[in-house]
Amino acid sequence: MMIMEEGIKKRILSVKDTVKIKVRVDDTDLMSVVHFKNYLSFFDMGFVEFMSAIENPVESAVQSGIVFPVKKLEITYEESAKFGDHIIVETKIKEIGEKSMTFLHKILRDSDNALLADVECVRLVMELKSKKLLNVAKFLTKYV
Amino acid sequence: MMIMEEGIKKRILSVKDTVKIKVRVDDTDLMSVVHFKNYLSFFDMGFVEFMSAIENPVESAVQSGIVFPVKKLEITYEESAKFGDHIIVETKIKEIGEKSMTFLHKILRDSDNALLADVECVRLVMELKSKKLLNVAKFLTKYV
Amino acid sequence: MMIMEEGIKKRILSVKDTVKIKVRVDDTDLMSVVHFKNYLSFFDMGFVEFMSAIENPVESAVQSGIVFPVKKLEITYEESAKFGDHIIVETKIKEIGEKSMTFLHKILRDSDNALLADVECVRLVMELKSKKLLNVAKFLTKYV
Amino acid sequence: MMIMEEGIKKRILSVKDTVKIKVRVDDTDLMSVVHFKNYLSFFDMGFVEFMSAIENPVESAVQSGIVFPVKKLEITYEESAKFGDHIIVETKIKEIGEKSMTFLHKILRDSDNALLADVECVRLVMELKSKKLLNVAKFLTKYV
Numbered sequence: 001m002m003i004m005e006e007g008i009k010k011r012i013l014s015v016k017d018t019v020k021i022k023v024r025v026d027d028t029d030l031m032s033v034v035h036f037k038n039y040l041s042f043f044d045m046g047f048v049e050f051m052s053a054i055e056n057p058v059e060s061a062v063q064s065g066i067v068f069p070v071k072k073l074e075i076t077y078e079e080s081a082k083f084g085d086h087i088i089v090e091t092k093i094k095e096i097g098e099k100s101m102t103f104l105h106k107i108l109r110d111s112d113n114a115l116l117a118d119v120e121c122v123r124l125v126m127e128l129k130s131k132k133l134l135n136v137a138k139f140l141t142k143y144v
Numbered sequence: 145m146m147i148m149e150e151g152i153k154k155r156i157l158s159v160k161d162t163v164k165i166k167v168r169v170d171d172t173d174l175m176s177v178v179h180f181k182n183y184l185s186f187f188d189m190g191f192v193e194f195m196s197a198i199e200n201p202v203e204s205a206v207q208s209g210i211v212f213p214v215k216k217l218e219i220t221y222e223e224s225a226k227f228g229d230h231i232i233v234e235t236k237i238k239e240i241g242e243k244s245m246t247f248l249h250k251i252l253r254d255s256d257n258a259l260l261a262d263v264e265c266v267r268l269v270m271e272l273k274s275k276k277l278l279n280v281a282k283f284l285t286k287y288v
Numbered sequence: 289m290m291i292m293e294e295g296i297k298k299r300i301l302s303v304k305d306t307v308k309i310k311v312r313v314d315d316t317d318l319m320s321v322v323h324f325k326n327y328l329s330f331f332d333m334g335f336v337e338f339m340s341a342i343e344n345p346v347e348s349a350v351q352s353g354i355v356f357p358v359k360k361l362e363i364t365y366e367e368s369a370k371f372g373d374h375i376i377v378e379t380k381i382k383e384i385g386e387k388s389m390t391f392l393h394k395i396l397r398d399s400d401n402a403l404l405a406d407v408e409c410v411r412l413v414m415e416l417k418s419k420k421l422l423n424v425a426k427f428l429t430k431y432v
Numbered sequence: 433m434m435i436m437e438e439g440i441k442k443r444i445l446s447v448k449d450t451v452k453i454k455v456r457v458d459d460t461d462l463m464s465v466v467h468f469k470n471y472l473s474f475f476d477m478g479f480v481e482f483m484s485a486i487e488n489p490v491e492s493a494v495q496s497g498i499v500f501p502v503k504k505l506e507i508t509y510e511e512s513a514k515f516g517d518h519i520i521v522e523t524k525i526k527e528i529g530e531k532s533m534t535f536l537h538k539i540l541r542d543s544d545n546a547l548l549a550d551v552e553c554v555r556l557v558m559e560l561k562s563k564k565l566l567n568v569a570k571f572l573t574k575y576v
Contacts, residue, residue: 022477024473024476024477024480025317025318025323025476025480026317026323026325026326026472026473026476028317028318029313029314029316029317029318030206030211030313030316030317030318030320030370030371031211031213031272032318035313035314036184036188036213036214036217037181037182037184037185037188037314038181038314040180040181040184040458041181041456041458044180044181044456044457044458045454045456048456048457048516057516058516059515059516062174062515062516067174067175069175069180069221069224070180070221071220071221072218072219072220072221073180073217073218073219073220073221074216074217074218075216075217076215076216076217077213077214077215077216077217080213082318083318083491083494084480084489084490084491084494128175166333168329168332168333168336169332169336169461169462169467170328170329170332170461170467170469170470172461172462173457173458173460173461173462174457174460174461174462174464174514174515176462179457179458181458182458184314185312185314188312188313188314189310189312192312192313192372201372202372203371203372206371206372226462227347227350227462228336228345228346228347228350318494318499319499319501319560324472324476324501324502324505325469325470325472325473325476326469328468328469328472329469332468332469350462355462355463357463357468357509357512358468358509359508359509360506360507360508360509361468361505361506361507361508361509362504362505362506363504363505364503364504364505365501365502365503365504365505368501416463
């Protein structure tokens with residue numbers, strides 16, 4: 001069994017990354033607020049920036065054929081964002097397992113810091129070509 | 145307290161609606177399968193068809209200013225859909241509360257009936273203009 | 289120079305395909321009608337169905353590594369579609385060149401046959417892996 | 433007939449606004465590059481930033497019930513953007529008419545300044561509630 005080096009694990013678990021996104025017209029729907037599916041774009045960007053903040057741009061991983069499919073997702077919607085709002089996505093890792101990693105995202109409105117949505121998202125690490133799942137701890141050790 | 149008429153409740157809880165959707169190119173991403181956010185479009189359509197199957201097209205409700213914001217969402221992804229696949233969304237109601245209704249959606253691949261995603265989705269009933277939440281049981285009694 | 293067999297060309301130019309699409313909530317934006325970018329999804333589906341109507345499902349081409357990037361696009365918007373509307377996309381080919389093919393799409397509202405948008409769209413045929421453009425006439429001759 | 437004050441017109445026609453956008457995973461499709469419809473999101477943001485650069489945030493106009501529907505759109509695609517790329521949208525006005533205004537957008541890749549897409553886009557000014565089109569010159573004079 002792969003044991004992740006404690007120092008690395010601790011470091012990754014302590015990272016808290018923040019990204020700012022401006023709501024586009026096409027993020028909204030006929031309710032005049034962001035459609036509920038588009039919050040997934042927001043924290044997907046949060047994930048991307050988090051991974052880049054650990055060490056490498058996640059784009060490099062993707063270009064080298066490693067992807068991060070979502071396995072499970074829980075989201076609670078508290079308030080709505082509207083066109084022109086600035087959104088803050090705060091991202092941290094809750095858990096690093098062998099087969100998955102669990103992210104926590106808070107989606108906030110920048111102007112008043114109101115919580116818009118709370119997300120827990122489990123991701124895998126997969127080699128795109130072979131569809132083989134990788135050991136997450138191993139991947140992260142090499143990644144950072 | 146509003147008690148929903150038992151006959152109506154029973155009838156709504158027994159409805160199981162099914163809708164078929166063809167995966168578009170722009171539903172996919174660089175992993176060559178449907179991006180995880182687009183499954184939300186799929187079961188959103190399942191919701192729309194379910195509401196219409198109960199009695200009235202949900203579009204009429206929307207046109208008369210009633211909308212159904214998502215409060216909470218849990219989704220587990222099992223397998224992927226790709227461009228050209230036909231997707232089946234099976235929808236039923238799990239629970240009708242005063243303040244919310246909980247939907248269960250199964251997203252299946254049509255060709256082999258494989259489960260792609262399992263969804264539990266809590267929705268509210270809201271008057272769009274006033275942002276006032278409506279009593280769900282009351283709304284449904286009037287709706288059917 | 290590749291000369292396309294006249295019979296095949298004539299046949300392809302005479303095909304007129306029609307596909308029906310139901311407008312989703314997330315196709316709309318804060319104007320309560322379909323966002324202008326989503327008409328591109330509609331005629332992209334028209335293209336897919338057209339190619340399948342000629343002979344083979346376009347999905348087979350895509351799976352075998354052939355894709356159809358858009359080179360140029362002109363669209364004129366006449367009227368709007370709203371949530372729940374059924375949209376008809378009529379597709380035919382205007383021109384088959386060596387390096388491109390030009391499609392005409394009419395996007396209509398099903399209920400009253402109103403023209404929503406008029407599209408002229410130039411597409412290439414490309415081998416995805418090598419990014420090499422293929423001779424279109426040659427490709428179509430083999431394709432049908 | 434409304435004549436736009438020459439000084440104002442000159443000023444607006446001389447504005448050139450630039451906005452930077454990072455490509456998201458869900459902007460891409462199975463070709464591993466940005467789907468052709470998503471370039472419309474990019475220059476839609478360019479439009480929003482341009483209008484804000486003239487004077488007022490376009491969001492204020494939208495909140496006060498003024499919207500800017502697209503009437504006509506021409507786009508030529510030159511090169512592709514991929515996940516993680518930074519995109520630059522350069523926007524200026526080509527023409528201000530009574531009934532419409534014509535925008536030019538250049539969509540560039542930030543890293544090498546390569547032209548990805550060239551856009552000409554005609555927009556109207558509309559009062560959302562009444563669907564009444566406004567005189568563009570008049571609107572802009574008041575707007576700046």
